Amino acid sequence: QVQLVESGGGVVQPGRSLRLSCAASGFIFTDYGMHWVRQAPGKGLEWVAIISYDGSQKHYADPVKGRFSISRDDSKNTVSLEMNSLRPDDTAVYYCAGSWSYYLDYWGQGTLVTVSS
């Protein structure tokens, strides 16, 4: 069955960096665009970034543009999110999700990132 498993979350000081990873299985990874979506504690969903199925296109939400970078490794069926210059308002559960066309079909269970001194 489809599985998306995020890792790499934790507590980090403001201004530092963190790298999240998401391991995919149960579907043809190279057919899917991969996203990161976050949810601050008690808040709604916020889309963060996408990398296209072939890695040729990347898009970011304005709050993370220039600080976050999404990448994929098709040999390992993984997608990563490199997060730099972290701020307290980046504190959230980060979900990875896969989309075959326009919609986020599959979601992982999320990994919590806490930015605090």
Place this chain on the structure above:
Amino acid sequence: IQLTQSPSFLSASVGDRVIITCRASQDINSYLAWFQQRPGKAPELLISAASTLQKGVPLRFSGSRSGTEFTLTISSLQPEDSATYYCQQSKSYPLTFGGGTKVET
């Protein structure tokens, strides 16, 4: 593109018909999805392309579109439908979500 969901909270009884509305700030055609998120869980895709029910989703869920206004209808509310529901547009980047509607039974 902004998505305005209403209401933000809804309390209803088992068997009630529930309607959640999502209004887009501009034309998004039918590039709209609905998600259900139960407490402590990841969101799940219920409906894509405004009205296409995903495999395995109960038939009491339905979606419709009228211009830039979209609705999610639960025809007969069940206890397991207690959750927060989000709309999301895929017309253009950045993708955006509505603010969510918490449904309580």
